Amino acid sequence: MPGSISNTARVAWICTAALAVFVVWLATAARANAGIGFFYALPIGLAAWWFGGRAAAVAVAGCCVLYNIGGLIHPIPHFGLSLTVRLIVFIGVAVIVSLLRTRFLALEHSAEELETIQAALTPNSLPELPNADVGAAFVPSEFGVTGDFYLITNGPDESSVAVIGDVVGHGPEAARLATFIRARFAAFTAATSDPGELLTLTNEALSDRPHPRNELVSAVCLRIRAEETKLSWAIAGHPPPLRLPSLQELPVAGSTYLLGADASLRLPTAEAALGDGEGVLLYTDGATDVRRDGALLGLDGLLRLLRPLVSLPADSLARKAEEAILDWTDEPVRDDLCVLVLKPKGWGR
Numbered sequence: 001m002p003g004s005i006s007n008t009a010r011v012a013w014i015c016t017a018a019l020a021v022f023v024v025w026l027a028t029a030a031r032a033n034a035g036i037g038f039f040y041a042l043p044i045g046l047a048a049w050w051f052g053g054r055a056a057a058v059a060v061a062g063c064c065v066l067y068n069i070g071g072l073i074h075p076i077p078h079f080g081l082s083l084t085v086r087l088i089v090f091i092g093v094a095v096i097v098s099l100l101r102t103r104f105l106a107l108e109h110s111a112e113e114l115e116t117i118q119a120a121l122t123p124n125s126l127p128e129l130p131n132a133d134v135g136a137a138f139v140p141s142e143f144g145v146t147g148d149f150y151l152i153t154n155g156p157d158e159s160s161v162a163v164i165g166d167v168v169g170h171g172p173e174a175a176r177l178a179t180f181i182r183a184r185f186a187a188f189t190a191a192t193s194d195p196g197e198l199l200t201l202t203n204e205a206l207s208d209r210p211h212p213r214n215e216l217v218s219a220v221c222l223r224i225r226a227e228e229t230k231l232s233w234a235i236a237g238h239p240p241p242l243r244l245p246s247l248q249e250l251p252v253a254g255s256t257y258l259l260g261a262d263a264s265l266r267l268p269t270a271e272a273a274l275g276d277g278e279g280v281l282l283y284t285d286g287a288t289d290v291r292r293d294g295a296l297l298g299l300d301g302l303l304r305l306l307r308p309l310v311s312l313p314a315d316s317l318a319r320k321a322e323e324a325i326l327d328w329t330d331e332p333v334r335d336d337l338c339v340l341v342l343k344p345k346g347w348g349r
Contacts (some may be wrong), residue, residue: 010050017043018063025070028278037067037086041093048097054093064089088299125150131224132279132342133319139326139337143287147174148284148336149182155193157225163198164282164340165219165238168258179205181217181259193219195234196269199259203236207263217259220282224344231274231344239288239299243272244279244343245310247303267300278344279314281306281321286337290329297328312342 003321022040028036048056064196076082127248134152147167155161163185163241167174184205188198198221206215218238224231233241233250235257240249253270283302291298297305303326309317318333318341325337 007050010046014046014050014059018059018066021063021301022070023225024064029171035117037070037082038089040067040086041090042105044090045097048094050102052101053057053094053098055319056098059092060090109278117119121145127154129154130133131160131344132160132344133314134162134343135313135315135341137318137322137337137339139286139322139333141170141335141337142332147178148286148338150177150282150338150340151182151189152340153186153189155189155223156191157193159193159223159225160337160342160344161193161195161198162222162340164284164338165217165259166179166284166286166336166338168216168218169334177215177217180209181219185221186217188278193223194269195223195232198233199236199267200261200265203259203267204263215260219259222280222282222342224342229273229275229344230269230271231280232269234269236265236267237261239285240279241281242303243274243304244281244341245277247281247306247310252278265343267340274344277311279341281317282340282342284336284338286333286335287325287339289335290325290331290333290337292330297325299327314343317341 018040021036021042024039025036044056044059044063045144046152067083067086071079071083078097126136129152134154137149137198138148138150147169149163149165149167151161151163153161163182165178165181167181167293169177174223183290185198185203188201192198199219202219206217209215217236219236220233220238220241222231222233231250235252235256237256238243240252242248243250250272251270253268256267257265259265287301288296289297302325306321309320312320318339321339321341322337326333
């Protein structure tokens with residue numbers, strides 16, 4: 001449970017509260033103390049909230065003992081009925097507070113788990129790439145992390161690999177699936193940097209998961225190699241990357257399907273030359289699905305926001321793009337918003 005109070009201090013508070021009720025009982029005239037016994041619910045509630053159901057049961061028993069002692073000192077008419085009524089109230093308080101505690105702990109654990117997942121899916125620090133300057137921006141949805149992820153890493157043959165993706169769905173299950181997918185991409189880049197092959201291998205891993213439940217993922221994979229002035233990419237049902245500074249969409253090579261839609265999926269790799277000062281921007285649909293006065297930003301709106309920013313360094317461009325999108329919308333972000341920017345180092349010179 002949150003808070004800095006030690007367990008010893010908590011026990012002391014519970015005992016003090018129970019004894020305080022007992023002392024007030026003794027100090028009050030017999031005709032006025034009939035309802036004071038209900039205040040034993042306070043230490044019982046504290047025991048249930050701080051320690052759970054078993055401690056609450058002990059507190060109920062202890063408070064009933066004190067109530068019986070008080071009844072001997074100040075006799076109560078119809079004592080058996082009075083004790084029964086209070087016992088029902090005490091047990092009710094213990095059960096209700098214990099259930100609330102269990103629910104609170106579950107939510108707290110879920111929040112901590114999602115924070116851990118978010119840190120894995122969208123790390124704050126980016127690796128140093130030999131071939132490109134990179135920048136990333138991520139804003140979780142108002143519902144928490146829902147499945148967007150990115151990966152920037154060094155592949156074999158002195159290549160740099162970038163992946164951005166989005167799990168279809170929302171909530172913790174989507175976030176857990178995103179963690180699985182990102183981990184598969186990270187593992188496969190140790191053996192290959194070919195974007196189409198990486199998407200194909202990850203699709204096979206997704207299809208091999210036990211008890212598939214229509215798990216679908218969109219993704220884009222990019223590769224930059226030091227000895228070439230070319231960008232390679234493959235797309236699986238994801239918005240195409242934008243070439244910088246023109247903001248033209250990179251073409252899709254053949255058909256593209258979501259990962260998980262077909263176990264035999266084979267996705268081709270496309271290539272294009274990049275000139276001096278060019279780069280590429282990737283994004284998830286959270287960057288285009290924001291609204292203002294009910295109107296969707298969309299791709300055209302995103303391009304309008306990006307045009308004044310395209311000459312910025314990769315890190316600044318990603319951060320300024322995030323700020324521009326959040327400044328534009330007047331509603332909470334309903335889907336994860338992720339932007340990734342890569343600008344090759346010193347090409348075309």
